[in-house]
Amino acid sequence: MSVLLIAGSPTEHSRSATLLDGVAERLHAAVDDRRLRVERLRIRDLSPQALLLADWGHASVVRAIEQVANARALVIATPVYKAAYSGVLKVFLDLLPQTALKGKAVLPIATGGSPHHMLALDYALRPVLQSLGARHILPGVYASDAQIPKDEAGDYQIGGEIAQRLDDATHTLLQEGLRLSAVPVPRPVPFSQALYSV
Numbered sequence: 456m457s458v459l460l461i462a463g464s465p466t467e468h469s470r471s472a473t474l475l476d477g478v479a480e481r482l483h484a485a486v487d488d489r490r491l492r493v494e495r496l497r498i499r500d501l502s503p504q505a506l507l508l509a510d511w512g513h514a515s516v517v518r519a520i521e522q523v524a525n526a527r528a529l530v531i532a533t534p535v536y537k538a539a540y541s542g543v544l545k546v547f548l549d550l551l552p553q554t555a556l557k558g559k560a561v562l563p564i565a566t567g568g569s570p571h572h573m574l575a576l577d578y579a580l581r582p583v584l585q586s587l588g589a590r591h592i593l594p595g596v597y598a599s600d601a602q603i604p605k606d607e608a609g610d611y612q613i614g615g616e617i618a619q620r621l622d623d624a625t626h627t628l629l630q631e632g633l634r635l636s637a638v639p640v641p642r643p644v645p646f647s648q649a650l651y652s653v
């Protein structure tokens with residue numbers, strides 16, 4: 456069984472993609488990789504020409520559509536652009552077959568410069584996911600830029616409130632979207648921290 460994480464920002468160093476990393480981390484911690492494969496798709500890595508000119512036959516597009524078809528659930532992250540979702544995500548969704556999301560669960564995620572456009576997920580993205588046949592669209596996660604600040608090294612950090620929302624959303628994805636119970640994955644204990652009894 457696999458879940459596909461789709462990054463819908465055209466930006467390389469991306470806040471919305473940082474939230475996807477947060478979901479990936481939580482999925483890896485909750486479920487053994489043998490029970491759930493976590494795959495990724497960055498729309499910005501696909502051929503821009505193929506996306507813009509709707510070239511369904513382009514190898515990168517064929518592969519991406521296959522990834523969607525093979526996934527049991529999707530997590531789709533996008534920045535808010537002009538009160539909606541990103542254009543690159545739109546051109547990719549336009550290339551999907553009409554029933555591409557049939558039977559699949561989807562967790563939508565968005566980041567925006569201000570909190571005012573938090574409903575963009577509901578009024579802009581949700582209807583499109585529904586039209587593609589998604590079985591279960593989970594409650595989305597929205598974060599403003601201030602909730603994902605940069606640290607001193609320039610890396611985005613997920614603030615406490617959003618971290619909690621990602622915990623809840625990942626839990627709901629596993630339980631309701633994938634019907635998987637979380638079994639914490641045992642992590643290797645460093646030798647220096649090992650406890651012995653004699």
Ligand SMILES: Cc1cc2nc3c(=O)[nH]c(=O)nc-3n(C[C@H](O)[C@H](O)[C@H](O)COP(=O)(O)O)c2cc1C
Pocket residue numbers: 464465466468469470471472533534535536537538539566567568569570571572599600
């Ligand atoms: C072209 C463009 C349009 C934007 N439009 C909005 C908007 O309408 N509302 C908003 O809250 N933020 C808007 N923003 C800010 C981004 O949504 C925000 O910075 C987001 O976190 C960027 O995500 P990313 O780093 O994953 O690309 C816009 C940014 C750009 C570049």
